Amino acid sequence: MAEVLAVEVTDLVKIYRRSAGGNTARPRYLRAGTPEASGGPATIPRSSRAHGRRQAHPPTETKQGDAPPPGRADRGTQTRGTQTIEGQVLPGGERAAQIRAVDGLSLSVSVGSVTAVLGPNGAGKTTTIEICEGFRAADSGEVRVLGLDPIRDGAALRPRVGVMLQAGGMYPGARAGEMLRLIAAHHANPLDAGVLMERLGLAEVAGVPFRRLSGGQQQRLSLAMAVVGRPELVFLDEPTAGLDVQGRRDTWELIEELRLSGVTVVLTTHAMDEAERLSDQVVIVNRGRVVAAGSPAELTRGGAEGQLRFRAPVGLDVERLLLALPDGTTGREGPSGHYLVQGTVDPQLLAAVTAWCASNGVLAEDLRVEQRTLEDVFVELTGSELAS
Numbered sequence: 001m002a003e004v005l006a007v008e009v010t011d012l013v014k015i016y017r018r019s020a021g022g023n024t025a026r027p028r029y030l031r032a033g034t035p036e037a038s039g040g041p042a043t044i045p046r047s048s049r050a051h052g053r054r055q056a057h058p059p060t061e062t063k064q065g066d067a068p069p070p071g072r073a074d075r076g077t078q079t080r081g082t083q084t085i086e087g088q089v090l091p092g093g094e095r096a097a098q099i100r101a102v103d104g105l106s107l108s109v110s111v112g113s114v115t116a117v118l119g120p121n122g123a124g125k126t127t128t129i130e131i132c133e134g135f136r137a138a139d140s141g142e143v144r145v146l147g148l149d150p151i152r153d154g155a156a157l158r159p160r161v162g163v164m165l166q167a168g169g170m171y172p173g174a175r176a177g178e179m180l181r182l183i184a185a186h187h188a189n190p191l192d193a194g195v196l197m198e199r200l201g202l203a204e205v206a207g208v209p210f211r212r213l214s215g216g217q218q219q220r221l222s223l224a225m226a227v228v229g230r231p232e233l234v235f236l237d238e239p240t241a242g243l244d245v246q247g248r249r250d251t252w253e254l255i256e257e258l259r260l261s262g263v264t265v266v267l268t269t270h271a272m273d274e275a276e277r278l279s280d281q282v283v284i285v286n287r288g289r290v291v292a293a294g295s296p297a298e299l300t301r302g303g304a305e306g307q308l309r310f311r312a313p314v315g316l317d318v319e320r321l322l323l324a325l326p327d328g329t330t331g332r333e334g335p336s337g338h339y340l341v342q343g344t345v346d347p348q349l350l351a352a353v354t355a356w357c358a359s360n361g362v363l364a365e366d367l368r369v370e371q372r373t374l375e376d377v378f379v380e381l382t383g384s385e386l387a388s
């Protein structure tokens with residue numbers, strides 16, 4: 001029997017266009033903000049979160065100077081950060097840059113599963129999620145959410161889908177408890193708002209206006225608003241970013257409960273432990289494309305059977321070390337003074353590494369055998385380190 005998919009994205013492309021004079025339009029949260037997406041009223045966007053939480057869309061890596069000057073080549077392509085940026089001269093001589101934020105991305109999410117979307121900053125995660133939420137239009141590709149088109153069928157999807165944005169969708173002056181009850185009132189069978197506030201450690205700030213909540217409290221409230229309507233599917237964009245230990249735990253427990261009750265969860269995160277612990281499927285995105293997808297076990301099973309790690313003085317000649325090891329063994333230094341050797345880890349490999357160190361006067365400290373981790377896979381595929 002065919003697997004039932006909650007989200008299906010095929011060959012998605014999203015290009016942001018930036019003219020020299022201005023920014024690309026932000027999503028129209030007034031028309032489709034978090035509460036509205038959950039069946040609530042229209043909402044007011046905030047340009048940024050308090051307490052350092054970043055905007056839904058930070059300034060792009062593009063500078064005005066990236067576009068070629070008039071009279072030279074019309075187009076120039078370069079890669080900056082994680083995105084491809086194409087300079088372009090518009091008719092009339094205005095300079096523009098195009099950023100391929102999403103570049104042929106495909107993924108699918110089974111009903112009742114938890115999917116974690118990982119990727120370096122600027123990889124295209126939020127853009128993809130916002131297209132699935134119906135807040136942004138794609139340039140091309142196919143998106144189906146619960147079998148429907150997120151924009152055309154937005155009205156039908158709103159009561160069924162919960163959304164937690166990175167920013168936006170809140171009335172700054174409304175009290176936390178009022179706001180949650182308001183959203184709950186727009187749903188046929190909501191969770192008890194008071195109980196949910198209690199669960200997420202918000203009971204004591206129920207009477208505090210949104211703008212006076214701490215960053216972590218604002219985030220917990222956003223999560224509560226995404227789930228209060230008992231959605232079938234929730235999109236959570238970095239749900240634990242900036243939360244304290246208790247906040248992370250509360251959020252994880254809630255996500256685990258959602259999964260147990262059959263809710264499909266799609267979340268973005270930079271935290272390895274979160275992805276590993278919560279998700280049935282991990283999707284790694286880099287430069288607007290999916291570079292790997294599978295369960296944490298499937299992703300970490302591939303490649304080397306194991307690895308050796310040790311600490312030693314910075315700048316060892318890893319090439320020479322590898323010449324002394326069995327064929328097929330790979331290795332690198334990174335971060336400085338930390339060495340990784342990957343291959344078939346057996347007593348011979350261990351002996352060869354220690355023999356090479358001994359003959360080169362190197363004291364290998366903290367030498368240990370490890371299994372490949374999700375972070376190793378991530379670094380291999382994207383070349384970037386995840387924040388933990």
Ligand SMILES: Nc1ncnc2c1ncn2[C@@H]1O[C@H](COP(=O)(O)OP(=O)(O)OP(=O)(O)O)[C@@H](O)[C@H]1O
Pocket residue numbers: 016017018023024025026056057058059060061083099100101119120121122123124125126127128
């Ligand atoms: N409104 C916009 N206008 C122009 N460029 C944008 C806009 N929104 C996003 N971008 C650019 O598109 C690319 C992908 O951004 P996106 O927010 O989807 O990445 P992300 O993977 O969610 O990153 P992060 O981990 O930092 O949240 C980045 O280069 C970003 O600067």
